[in-house]
Amino acid sequence: MPELPEVEVTRISLAERLAGARVLAARAGKPLRWPLGCQVHSLAGLTVGLLARRGKYLWMPLEGPPARRGGLLWHLGMSGSLALVAGAQREHGSHDHFDLLTTAGMLRLTDPRRFGAVVWSSALDADPARRLLAKLGPEPFDPAVTAARLHAACRARRTSIKAALLSGELVVGAGNIYACEALFVAGIDPRLRCDRLSRVRVERLLAALRLILSRAIELGGTTLRDFRDAHGMAGAFQSEARVYGREGMACARCGSTIRRVVQQQRSTFFCPSCQTR
DNA sequence: CGGGACGCCTGTGAGC
DNA sequence: TGCTCACAGGCGTCCC
Structure with a gap:
C-alpha cells in the first residue's frame, strides 16, 4: 500500500x-x-x-x-x-x-x-x-533536487525509467502507483531507458512527480484496499489515477486503450499514445 | 558493479 | 460451492 x-x-x-x-x-x-x-x-x-x-x-x-x-x-x-x-x-x-x-x-x-x-x-x-x-536517494521535495542533478543521475543508469523510479535511488517516494502516474503526466513511456531521457523530459518528470505526490498527500493518499490514516480515514487519490489499475480502459486524455506490461515483476500501466519514447 | 529475479506472507478475486 | 491461480501498495538479498 x-x-x-x-x-x-x-x-x-x-x-x-x-x-x-x-x-x-x-x-x-x-x-x-x-x-x-x-x-x-x-x-x-x-x-x-x-x-x-x-x-x-x-x-x-x-x-x-x-x-x-x-x-x-x-x-x-x-x-x-x-x-x-x-x-x-x-x-x-x-x-x-x-x-x-x-x-x-x-x-x-x-x-x-x-x-x-x-x-x-x-x-x-x-x-x-x-x-x-543508507541507500535511499534524496527526498523529492528537497530543493537540492534539480532537473540538472536528476538528469545527471539518470544518465548513469541503463535500466528503464520506471525501474529507476521504483528503486528509490534517483529520488525516494514513488512506488508502483505514483511512478506510473508521474510518467503518464510527464508523457514518458515507462520502458524508455533512463539514460536516454532528455534534460527537458527529466524536468517534466520531476515536476510531474512533485505534482502527483503533493496531490496524493492532499487527498489523504490512495486507498486500494487497506490504507487508512491514524484516525481511520481512507484516501481519495485512487479516483484521480489515470493509468494505474486501468488496463483495457480508455485513456481519459486521448481515448486510447491503457496497456499493462510487466517490468521487474511489477505491473506497469501506461497510455501508448500519450506516453512516448 | 549494475541490473534483474526471488522470496518474504496473507488475502482476494477471477476462472473453472 | 470449492478449488487453483494470478496478483497485490516494498525492498533486501542473491546471482549473473
Missing part, C-alpha cells in the same frame, strides 16, 4: 497527537520483517518526540535518560497501516503485530502481509537505522 504520500499522511495524522506522550507499555505480535531489536518492556517510560519521515520510513524519537533514549523506525511494507485505537477496541486481532500504549492513546500497527517493520535504534544515524536508510 504505502508509498510516500500514504506514509506522509500517516505522519501528519499522528505527529501532534503523539508528541510529548509517555510510553506506558508495548506489545509485539507475530514477527515482522526484522526483529524489534530491544525488549518491549524497555520502551515503557520513554517520551515520544516529533515524528519524522525519510522515504517510506517513519522515525519516532523516544526521549529519556541518555542510556535509554533512541527511537523506533517504522515501515508499513505492502499492507501496513498505523492507527490510534480507541479504548474499547484494545483487543488485538490476528493482523495487529505491534502496539504502543501511550498516554495519548494506543498506536497499533496492522499489517496482514508482515512486510512492514518496527525497529529500535539508539539514533537515526546509528545502526540499524543508519544502515536501513
Whole structure:
C-alpha cells in the first residue's frame, strides 16, 4: 500500500497527537520483517518526540535518560497501516503485530502481509537505522533536487525509467502507483531507458512527480484496499489515477486503450499514445 | 558493479 | 460451492 504520500499522511495524522506522550507499555505480535531489536518492556517510560519521515520510513524519537533514549523506525511494507485505537477496541486481532500504549492513546500497527517493520535504534544515524536508510536517494521535495542533478543521475543508469523510479535511488517516494502516474503526466513511456531521457523530459518528470505526490498527500493518499490514516480515514487519490489499475480502459486524455506490461515483476500501466519514447 | 529475479506472507478475486 | 491461480501498495538479498 504505502508509498510516500500514504506514509506522509500517516505522519501528519499522528505527529501532534503523539508528541510529548509517555510510553506506558508495548506489545509485539507475530514477527515482522526484522526483529524489534530491544525488549518491549524497555520502551515503557520513554517520551515520544516529533515524528519524522525519510522515504517510506517513519522515525519516532523516544526521549529519556541518555542510556535509554533512541527511537523506533517504522515501515508499513505492502499492507501496513498505523492507527490510534480507541479504548474499547484494545483487543488485538490476528493482523495487529505491534502496539504502543501511550498516554495519548494506543498506536497499533496492522499489517496482514508482515512486510512492514518496527525497529529500535539508539539514533537515526546509528545502526540499524543508519544502515536501513543508507541507500535511499534524496527526498523529492528537497530543493537540492534539480532537473540538472536528476538528469545527471539518470544518465548513469541503463535500466528503464520506471525501474529507476521504483528503486528509490534517483529520488525516494514513488512506488508502483505514483511512478506510473508521474510518467503518464510527464508523457514518458515507462520502458524508455533512463539514460536516454532528455534534460527537458527529466524536468517534466520531476515536476510531474512533485505534482502527483503533493496531490496524493492532499487527498489523504490512495486507498486500494487497506490504507487508512491514524484516525481511520481512507484516501481519495485512487479516483484521480489515470493509468494505474486501468488496463483495457480508455485513456481519459486521448481515448486510447491503457496497456499493462510487466517490468521487474511489477505491473506497469501506461497510455501508448500519450506516453512516448 | 549494475541490473534483474526471488522470496518474504496473507488475502482476494477471477476462472473453472 | 470449492478449488487453483494470478496478483497485490516494498525492498533486501542473491546471482549473473
